[in-house]
Amino acid sequence: MLLKFTKMHGLGNDFVVVDAVSRKVYFNKAQIERLGDRNRGIGFDQLLIVEPPSNPDMDFRYRIYNCDGSEVEHCGNGARCFAKFVLDRELTHKRVIDVETKRGQIQLKVQDDGQVCVDMGEPSFVPEDLPFVAPGLADLYPIDVAGETYELTPVSVGNPHAVIRVDDLNDDIVEGVGPIVEGHERFPNNVNVGFLQVLSADEVNLRVYERGVGETQACGTGACAAVVAGIKQGWLAEEVLVHLPGGDLRIAWQGPGHSIQMTGPAEKVFEGQIYL
Numbered sequence: 001m002l003l004k005f006t007k008m009h010g011l012g013n014d015f016v017v018v019d020a021v022s023r024k025v026y027f028n029k030a031q032i033e034r035l036g037d038r039n040r041g042i043g044f045d046q047l048l049i050v051e052p053p054s055n056p057d058m059d060f061r062y063r064i065y066n067c068d069g070s071e072v073e074h075c076g077n078g079a080r081c082f083a084k085f086v087l088d089r090e091l092t093h094k095r096v097i098d099v100e101t102k103r104g105q106i107q108l109k110v111q112d113d114g115q116v117c118v119d120m121g122e123p124s125f126v127p128e129d130l131p132f133v134a135p136g137l138a139d140l141y142p143i144d145v146a147g148e149t150y151e152l153t154p155v156s157v158g159n160p161h162a163v164i165r166v167d168d169l170n171d172d173i174v175e176g177v178g179p180i181v182e183g184h185e186r187f188p189n190n191v192n193v194g195f196l197q198v199l200s201a202d203e204v205n206l207r208v209y210e211r212g213v214g215e216t217q218a219c220g221t222g223a224c225a226a227v228v229a230g231i232k233q234g235w236l237a238e239e240v241l242v243h244l245p246g247g248d249l250r251i252a253w254q255g256p257g258h259s260i261q262m263t264g265p266a267e268k269v270f271e272g273q274i275y276l
């Protein structure tokens with residue numbers, strides 16, 4: 001089968017986006033891994049499949065797969081690219097779009113400047129919601145990594161994140177600690193690992209070692225998780241500018257009972273076709 005696709009990115013977190021509204025498309029895990037291979041396929045961090053909704057109150061459903069073929073609940077940068085994709089392809093003319101994901105329902109607003117604001121839903125700090133194995137509730141949880149102890153904040157924003165505050169955001173910590181925490185036995189479904197450097201109450205640097213991918217240039221859910229963790233710990237204010245290797249995101253959260261708001265860009269790179 002000849003598959004038409006669009007290559008997109010949100011701050012360098014890159015996607016292959018497929019229209020499964022106009023034509024039914026199914027992928028198995030091996031096909032996703034092959035397409036995601038940067039040497040032998042197209043290459044992407046995540047595959048996004050745009051489908052008709054199952055709930056008539058929603059506009060679309062979209063599925064998200066990491067390049068290792070695992071299906072995931074939520075993707076912040078992907079949500080913004082999804083909104084640009086359905087507008088560009090005239091699958092909708094709405095600028096406020098309600099979408100079903102594995103995480104639940106989310107709402108996307110396309111602004112006049114082209115940036116997309118995503119209502120990312122409410123976060124949870126309850127370990128079972130990730131899941132994260134912990135003896136009880138705490139503010140910060142110690143975890144052993146290769147003989148050293150790190151303190152993390154577990155956050156679910158629909159998908160699981162471990163946020164570790166660091167003074168020095170260097171390759172050794174991201175590439176050394178990231179993969180060990182990602183697959184740590186205390187995270188039975190694995191976890192996305194965010195390394196947060198606080199610059200001031202409203203500005204941070206962040207690098208994310210993503211579950212099922214490795215370090216990406218940006219992670220939208222990772223930025224949300226890092227900011228809400230920082231707010232919960234008393235390090236950050238309600239609106240924060242997050243500098244990621246691929247660019248900046250604005251994250252706002254007013255505290256428990258409120259949704260996280262994420263605002264950032266979405267870019268189309270090219271369209272293509274490939275035999276599945």
Ligand SMILES: N[C@@H](CCC[C@H](N)C(=O)O)C(=O)O
Nearest residue numbers: 075076077159211219220221
């Ligand atoms: N890049 C994404 C997150 C994609 C999913 C993640 N790797 C997971 O396994 O949960 C984002 O922008 O949020």
